[in-house]
Amino acid sequence: MDERYWNREIETIDRESLGKIQLERLNRTLERAVNSPYYKGRIPDHVKDISTLQNFPFTTKSDLRSSFPAGMLAVPLDEIVRVHSSSGTTGRATVVYHTKSDIDNWTETVARSMYMTGVRKNDVFQNMMGYGLFTGGLGFHYGAEKLGALTIPASSGNSRRQIRLMKDFHSTVIHITPSYALHLYTLFQEEGVDPNKDLSLRIAFLGAEPHSEKTRMRVEELFGLNAYNSYGLSEMNGPGVAFECQEKDGMHVWEDHFILEIVDPDTGEVLADGDEGEIVFTTLLREGMPIIRYRTGDVAQVSPGPCPCGRTHRKISRIKGRTDDMLIIKGVNFYPMQIEKVIMEIPEVGNNYLIEIETVDYLDNLNIKVEVRPSIFHGDIGELENLKKRISEDLKNEILISPKITLVEPNSLPKSEGKAVRVVDKRSDQT
Amino acid sequence: MASQVTIFVENKPGRISHIARVLGKNNINIRAITISDRGEYGLINIITSAPDKAYEVLLKEGFSVSRKYVIGVLMKDRPGALADVTEYLNESGINVSNAYGFILQEGDRAVLILEVDDFDKAEEVIRSGGFHTLSREELQNL
Numbered sequence: 001m002d003e004r005y006w007n008r009e010i011e012t013i014d015r016e017s018l019g020k021i022q023l024e025r026l027n028r029t030l031e032r033a034v035n036s037p038y039y040k041g042r043i044p045d046h047v048k049d050i051s052t053l054q055n056f057p058f059t060t061k062s063d064l065r066s067s068f069p070a071g072m073l074a075v076p077l078d079e080i081v082r083v084h085s086s087s088g089t090t091g092r093a094t095v096v097y098h099t100k101s102d103i104d105n106w107t108e109t110v111a112r113s114m115y116m117t118g119v120r121k122n123d124v125f126q127n128m129m130g131y132g133l134f135t136g137g138l139g140f141h142y143g144a145e146k147l148g149a150l151t152i153p154a155s156s157g158n159s160r161r162q163i164r165l166m167k168d169f170h171s172t173v174i175h176i177t178p179s180y181a182l183h184l185y186t187l188f189q190e191e192g193v194d195p196n197k198d199l200s201l202r203i204a205f206l207g208a209e210p211h212s213e214k215t216r217m218r219v220e221e222l223f224g225l226n227a228y229n230s231y232g233l234s235e236m237n238g239p240g241v242a243f244e245c246q247e248k249d250g251m252h253v254w255e256d257h258f259i260l261e262i263v264d265p266d267t268g269e270v271l272a273d274g275d276e277g278e279i280v281f282t283t284l285l286r287e288g289m290p291i292i293r294y295r296t297g298d299v300a301q302v303s304p305g306p307c308p309c310g311r312t313h314r315k316i317s318r319i320k321g322r323t324d325d326m327l328i329i330k331g332v333n334f335y336p337m338q339i340e341k342v343i344m345e346i347p348e349v350g351n352n353y354l355i356e357i358e359t360v361d362y363l364d365n366l367n368i369k370v371e372v373r374p375s376i377f378h379g380d381i382g383e384l385e386n387l388k389k390r391i392s393e394d395l396k397n398e399i400l401i402s403p404k405i406t407l408v409e410p411n412s413l414p415k416s417e418g419k420a421v422r423v424v425d426k427r428s429d430q431t
Numbered sequence: 432m433a434s435q436v437t438i439f440v441e442n443k444p445g446r447i448s449h450i451a452r453v454l455g456k457n458n459i460n461i462r463a464i465t466i467s468d469r470g471e472y473g474l475i476n477i478i479t480s481a482p483d484k485a486y487e488v489l490l491k492e493g494f495s496v497s498r499k500y501v502i503g504v505l506m507k508d509r510p511g512a513l514a515d516v517t518e519y520l521n522e523s524g525i526n527v528s529n530a531y532g533f534i535l536q537e538g539d540r541a542v543l544i545l546e547v548d549d550f551d552k553a554e555e556v557i558r559s560g561g562f563h564t565l566s567r568e569e570l571q572n573l
Binding site: 373374376377378379381384385406407408409410411412 | 437439440441467469471472474490493494495496497498499
């Protein structure tokens with residue numbers, strides 16, 4: 001066995017053979033997909049040539065939403081063993097169903113990705129991503145166990161306990177959002193912990209948030225480890241879609257599991273390798289819920305040319321932005337519309353609000369400003385504090401994170417008429 | 432019954448001066464002012480010579496403002512006077528949510544302003560303890 005690869009044969013497969021596998025798997029996927037109410041009649045169940053895929057319609061997030069709860073389900077519900085869902089309590093959530101085999105395939109891509117960066121059986125992996133509907137927790141957990149690493153399901157938050165776990169179990173590998181990593185370092189300093197001397201960390205997976213090369217270097221320097229960029233989205237399982245190898249120069253997309261296309265966000269036209277555009281994925285092994293030509297909204301480019309690591313799967317650059325107004329905070333994705341919808345349902349607040357995102361101690365904070373209008377003000381602090389609490393709780397139910405609510409004076413926010421700016425992103429490190 | 436005007440303000444420079452200027456321009460005298468600070472925002476409570484007019488002009492100026500009934504207790508400006516009043520309230524189980532005072536003339540008389548949970552009972556308890564609670568007119572014409 002070659003120590004460098006989890007699965008040498010598939011990871012270093014020549015492009016022509018990979019293309020054959022893709023075509024065969026695409027046809028199996030199409031056969032399954034047309035069993036779903038959504039894809040039935042919308043796409044053919046067979047193609048002769050993989051390039052035909054370019055003529056297929058795209059699938060978008062709103063298609064996923066409008067087919068809630070089971071419009072894209074391609075197998076009987078009996079076959080489903082797991083469901084993951086995006087935020088949203090109002091029936092507009094996006095749901096992804098997995099069969100046993102889907103979970104196995106997902107696990108395989110995560111194990112392969114982790115192995116690629118150097119994680120081995122004797123490692124201790126502390127998974128600091130949220131467990132639950134969010135895919136970053138369970139996805140990595142299964143992959144790490146499959147690889148054979150001792151896996152600590154630490155989940156997110158509770159920083160002091162995280163540090164204790166790192167000390168007690170000599171964690172060597174962590175999975176963490178970049179902003180939380182930088183925040184955690186400030187706690188290291190408070191507790192007098194020097195990660196270079198007192199801890200055994202050697203690898204960090206930075207995921208769930210786009211970040212810059214500068215941020216990676218900072219995490220590496222502060223913690224004394226190798227940090228790798230990880231990309232995934234719940235519609236394509238979650239983590240394990242694309243991952244950096246030890247070259248740290250772009251993320252290999254596992255093309256035996258996904259067909260990768262980069263398209264012009266405006267025309268939908270497929271672009272050549274090297275051109276910047278929107279990432280589009282087609283699942284190749286999904287049974288429960290195959291998705292054809294999914295528009296991720298993430299902007300990146302494919303790096304042309306072979307990778308020195310020997311893997312033949314193409315690489316994408318860091319995510320450079322979004323084609324829509326989706327916000328990513330603390331690893332959670334949501335749209336300003338979701339916030340607006342919740343706020344509109346609170347009569348005291350109405351449409352006078354402003355969403356502010358700022359970085360405090362390396363953590364992204366979501367701050368919602370709300371006007372205290374004369375009609376709702378009765379001179380009572382208790383009442384105002386209750387209103388703040390209520391808005392925050394209602395929003396947490398929708399977007400899964402608790403925003404800070406700030407009460408401001410009447411008429412101090414942009415008016416609701418016209419194209420008022422409702423989101424102010426003050427984060428500096430957005431590349 | 433005495434009336435206090437409460438204004439919602441963000442915690443930023445210039446809010447008190449803005450309010451005071453508006454009242455001054457409208458010839459309204461401020462008897463007492465306190466701030467309940469909640470960090471990012473605060474409530475400014477003022478006792479004025481014309482609470483209704485103060486309410487109107489501040490509302491017109493764009494502030495979130497409300498009128499609240501408070502008890503104004505006229506008392507001797509002497510050590511222990513506040514203790515006497517609050518002990519009566521305590522014995523009757525009345526909770527004070529806000530209290531502040533101002534002196535009318537040094538060593539002579541002072542006014543204690545109280546926000547309480549049971550307004551009517553509080554006024555009765557204070558009166559039966561021999562203290563004088565100010566009527567709206569009395570407070571305005573001080």
